[in-house]
Amino acid sequence: MLHHASLEDAKQIYGVFQQRPDIFPHMRFDRVQRMCAAGQVIHDSGVIITYQTYQKTVRLGQHRAARGTVCLHQIVKSSDAARGAASTIFQTFLAAYVPTSLVLSVRADNTTAWSFYERHGLRRVSDIYWREQGQPLLGYVYTYTPEHENLFACRVSL
Numbered sequence: 730m731l732h733h734a735s736l737e738d739a740k741q742i743y744g745v746f747q748q749r750p751d752i753f754p755h756m757r758f759d760r761v762q763r764m765c766a767a768g769q770v771i772h773d774s775g776v777i778i779t780y781q782t783y784q785k786t787v788r789l790g791q792h793r794a795a796r797g798t799v800c801l802h803q804i805v806k807s808s809d810a811a812r813g814a815a816s817t818i819f820q821t822f823l824a825a826y827v828p829t830s831l832v833l834s835v836r837a838d839n840t841t842a843w844s845f846y847e848r849h850g851l852r853r854v855s856d857i858y859w860r861e862q863g864q865p866l867l868g869y870v871y872t873y874t875p876e877h878e879n880l881f882a883c884r885v886s887l
Contacts (some may be wrong), residue, residue: 731821734765734772742770744778745807752839753803764802774809776818779803780826780861789870790855794832800831819849823873830874837867846871 738747739762764770779802787794794800806815823831828855833859835842840881841844847853855870 731771731818731825732773733768734770735778736762736765738770739765742772745805746803747779748808749805750843756803761815769802771818771822773818774814775807776815777803777805777807778818780821780822789832789834790857790868792832792855792870792872793885796871797829799827799831801831806843815845816849819845823849823875827836827873827875830872832870832872834868834870837869843869843871861873 734815739758742765743756743758743761745779746753746761761770764781767781769779769781771780772871781802783794783796783798783800785796787798804819831851833846833851835846837843837856843853851871853869854872856858857868857870859866859868
């Protein structure tokens with residue numbers, strides 16, 4: 730089972746996000762604290778996953794995520810995490826915490842992240858746009874369902 734972070738872990742977790750200001754420029758310490766207090770942060774083997782379960786239907790780009798969908802907010806590994814740790818923790822997270830579906834959004838220029846998600850069987854389902862300094866910023870919406878993972882595993886094994 731994966732380790733959920735406590736409030737005592739918040740400073741260390743925030744420090745990992747600070748290692749990547751290019752990817753996580755808006756991460757604030759008070760947000761890390763709130764997510765830890767709510768049980769929405771996994772901190773295991775140098776990998777951090779922040780997530781929540783939607784309590785209502787939410788629109789991301791052209792995709793509608795139903796109530797009960799797990800939304801992955803961030804995944805990041807510390808500089809001292811073992812090679813492959815992010816993949817192992819992410820696969821364990823999907824198996825243990827995603828009973829029906831998962832949704833996430835990622836900046837289009839973050840090729841490391843979206844290629845990671847595609848390698849793990851997530852499907853791009855929509856574009857999404859945010860604003861950064863008044864300019865549109867393109868992103869992608871990805872989804873995962875356990876049923877899709879079974880099809881993905883069959884395709885990979887052929």
